[in-house]
Amino acid sequence: MSLKLRLLFIVSLILIINFFAAGYFMVQNARQAIAAEMVSSTQLARGLLINALPTLRFSNDLSERLTLIVDSVRHTRHIRAWFEDMNGQPLIGQEERMAFFNKPDAPDWFIRIMEPEAVAFRRLITKGSQSFGYLVVEADPSDEVTEVWRDMQVLMVLGGFFLILILILVYMALRQGLRPLGELSDALARLENSDFTARVNSGGAKELTPIQIRFNHMASVLENTMAENHALAGNMLTVQESERRDLARELHDELAPCLFGIRVDLGEIERIAIDNSLPDIEEKVSSVKLITTHIQSLVRKMLSRLRPMTLDDLGLTDALRDMLHNWRDRQPEIDWEWDFSGELNTLSDTQQVTIYRVVQECTTNCVRHAQASHVRVEVRREKENIKVSVTDDGRGLDNDSVIKGFGLIGMRERVSALGGRIAFDTEEGLGLQVRVLIPVKSED
Structure with a gap:
């Protein structure tokens, strides 16, 4: 996992923990507040009813008086009151009792967490020796639970919004802060590829x-x-x-x-x-x-190894053609193809010898080791560079041969001495292409 993802994960974890902690304490405080408010409202309603009950003795119409008593607490916050007979059937305030059983506008799990223990007051209504039923007063927390749930929804929306916002800001800050490391990595890769002009800007994080x-x-x-x-x-x-x-x-x-x-x-x-x-x-x-x-x-043989005499007699272009013609005569089963462009004979002596030796080594390897059926040689002089390419369709090379091959090492040293670069594009069984780039300015 990258450093940016790790830091984003840690920040996300911290924010989520804080979010849940805030939600937990908010729920706990809300539960305590609801419980306290339910007790307070019930005691208030109880006091009103207790003060009103003695008036029943002097009432000729008990039903009318009970209705007045129930109505007296109808508008008390979070209180539901009704009168029921001895069998529990509501007689007065039936709609209040049914409203009590309405669920809050919240999920069941949240209702179970938030609802406090029921707070109720029941008083038996008698006149003389006759019992008429029960006057019931109970606390109704549904409104409070609904309000808390709505507050929780707002909290969750705001929490999610700020969580995403903070993560975006942290990501942007990390990307900006770590950008110099990416530039440093790219510059190191350029150094690895022998591009020593690589530099990085001295900006970004002070550290x-x-x-x-x-x-x-x-x-x-x-x-x-x-x-x-x-x-x-x-x-x-x-x-x-x-x-x-x-x-x-x-x-x-x-x-x-x-x-x-x-x-x-x-x-x-x-x-x-x-x-x-x-x-x-x-x-x-x-x-x-x-x-x-x-x-x-x-x-x-010594003269040929010390100095290709045809190079002095014919020049680079004709010397290469002569070499390849000789290979064609000696290896007719191989399809030889070549293409030379640009003025090659005006190159410095060292450059001409290097190009000749590279082509000579490559074609010799094609005949001795590659088992190729087609070989193509290209030498092009451009404005600032000389490009040499020798391609065959033979069996290719493995990594050890590219790294440890004596002839390939010699070519690499010759080309490097002229400030050039050499590359071997190969895959076992799929041929080999040797590409050489030599700067023309090195002839000075």
């Missing part, structure tokens, strides 16, 4: 300001450090490629002619040995020629 300031300082330090590392790696890569180019040139210009001269001399020695019938010398010359041929093959 978060030191964290925001320290984060911005950390991001600034990381940005400067990464820029320095990229510059250093780029310089190292430039120096490395320069040394490789010089070494390849020396191997090509110095060692290759020497080996060629050795082969020429060996051919002459072999001719002399044949003319003079010297089989031992002829055999030794053949052995040395094989060794020389092997050394020449090793030199060519």
Whole structure:
């Protein structure tokens, strides 16, 4: 559960407890007030009746006199009075007695909670030795119960309204207060994706300001450090490629002619040995020629690894085409497709070598490991970036291969040294796409 939901739940719980506590005390106070009012009203009516009963002795019309007595308390608040015979049948004030049994306008459970114990006064009416019936006075709390229930309804409506209002205000305050944390989380995600320009605004809750300031300082330090590392790696890569180019040139210009001269001399020695019938010398010359041929093959491989000679002879675009044509001739079962756009031959030497090596590594992996039937290579130079994409429909890579693959690590280091980014979109059994983005400005 999120922090906002937890705090909203706690606030809701506190408000609901307070609401029920207020309702409980309100009901208790109302019960006590109703009970006290019922007792007070009954005593008042009782006093009126007791004062009026002696007049029955002097009345010739008992029924008329009883009606007057009942009417005398008719308008007393919360009091119902009637006269009933000895069998309990109402004779006078029957409508009052029926009104007494009217339920308050409230739920049954609330009536059971609110209604106090019945407060009643019964007096036997006699004249001489004859008993006529009972004069009954009882308290009627229905009006008070109805009023309290209406007050409770108003309380519930107001309580619900303020509960919702308070929760909305608390939610808005929490959202506003926690927004810097969301911005901080987004900025951390950008840092995780190597975007070291991420910053957060120093606003919001005062308590978060030191964290925001320290984060911005950390991001600034990381940005400067990464820029320095990229510059250093780029310089190292430039120096490395320069040394490789010089070494390849020396191997090509110095060692290759020497080996060629050795082969020429060996051919002459072999001719002399044949003319003079010297089989031992002829055999030794053949052995040395094989060794020389092997050394020449090793030199060519070393030259290819140190520096792709076609890159210097043809330029990047034609060198890539030559590479892919060679792959098409050697792997005709694979459908090779490529698309190059933009001026690629004017890129810096380091950028050209990096792009060539990335494509070379990707296509080699497609042939050796991917078991692909279709490979597409795209290289596009745009205004500010160079985009390289190699896509195959092979078996893809697992996470360990992406993280630990030596060739993939080498590509990542080369691209990172130029301030670029590389991504591997893959799923086992569904192919692989290697995407590279190199900023053009890095050539400076």
